[in-house]
Each structure stands twice: as structure tokens, then as C-alpha cells.
Amino acid sequence: MPVLEPLIELGRGLWTTFRSMFERPVTYQYPEQKRPVRPRYRGRHVLKRYENGLERCIGCALCAAACPADAIFVEASENTDEERYSPGERYASTYEINYLRCIFCGFCEDACPTEAIVLEDDYELSFTDRRSAIYPKEMLLEPVGPEAEPTPQRTPPGLYTRAVPEMEDPKD
Ligand code: SF4
Ligand code: SF4
Numbered sequence: 001m002p003v004l005e006p007l008i009e010l011g012r013g014l015w016t017t018f019r020s021m022f023e024r025p026v027t028y029q030y031p032e033q034k035r036p037v038r039p040r041y042r043g044r045h046v047l048k049r050y051e052n053g054l055e056r057c058i059g060c061a062l063c064a065a066a067c068p069a070d071a072i073f074v075e076a077s078e079n080t081d082e083e084r085y086s087p088g089e090r091y092a093s094t095y096e097i098n099y100l101r102c103i104f105c106g107f108c109e110d111a112c113p114t115e116a117i118v119l120e121d122d123y124e125l126s127f128t129d130r131r132s133a134i135y136p137k138e139m140l141l142e143p144v145g146p147e148a149e150p151t152p153q154r155t156p157p158g159l160y161t162r163a164v165p166e167m168e169d170p171k172d
Pocket of ligand 2: 056057058059062064092111113114116117
């Protein structure tokens, strides 16, 4: 009957609304509540350290060479045993990533011989000017662990001659 039809549709709509009142909400109350990211999510980069606090980055700039967006700038300096930042001869005295250029492709991570640069799960990247989109080494370097020493370290002569450690092949 044409008169009943709109009422049936109205009732159906109200029933849908009523039913959804008892369902679990799918919204997250960001920023108080943060949604967990997928295991292979590529967020902001972190420059990693070894367990003893030495920096993994050896300033080789392979990441910068691999970057299709020209987003990375690396400048290397010499390590000494009195002032050591990383194993081997050199460390990154300047390391910058321009997040206005980065496309989060992960090529830098793949190119790194020491697994120093890793795209982790931080997605909270917002800037108010162009300069603050360039993250310097101090912002990218991970904090020193509780058992570790900060860099630069004073190390015994001849102990850290090898820049690239023995590593297993990546699993994925
Ligand atoms: S994720 Fe890609 S675009 Fe971003 S810095 Fe690394 S290589 Fe460059
Ligand atoms: S992050 Fe890796 S590839 Fe880039 S300069 Fe450092 S060691 Fe080399």
C-alpha cells in the first residue's frame, strides 16, 4: 500500500540506528587514543644505535644516493678512539631528512649497510614552516639505552676498526 511504504522505510531506518547503538564504536579518540599501526608501516625515520650506545650510522651516504626524492643530506667526519661516535673510520656529523620531500618509500632503509636508518611507527608529522620539516640528526637519533653510554665515547685503540658488522640476512 502506498501510504504504508514510507512508514516501513522509516521504521527500517530507525531500527538500523537503534541496532548500531549497541555495537562497539570504530572511532578512535585521537590524540588521546592512538590507532596501532600495521607491522610493516613506514613512519618517521629513526637512526639506530648499537647496545653499547655507539651509532650505527657510518656516514656512507648510501641512503642519500638511493633516495629517489633527494630528501637526505649526510656529511661524514672522522672518528678517533678518544671521540668515537660509531664503529669504523667515519660517522655522520650531519644527517638531515626533509619531510617535505620524503615519500616514505623505504629505499634508504634497504640501502643502509648497517641497518642504521629505520622507518618506524611515528606518523605525527606536522610543520608550520618549511625549515621545521627538515629533521636534523638530533631529532632522528634514538635515545641512549639505560645500560649504554652516550656518544662520543672514549674507546680502546683498535677495537672498532670494522664499520659494517656481521649481520643476518633480513627476514622480510
Ligand atoms: S623513505 Fe624514500 S623518499 Fe624518504 S628518505 Fe627514505 S629513500 Fe628518501
Ligand atoms: S643511514 Fe646507513 S646508508 Fe645512510 S649514511 Fe648512515 S650508514 Fe650510510
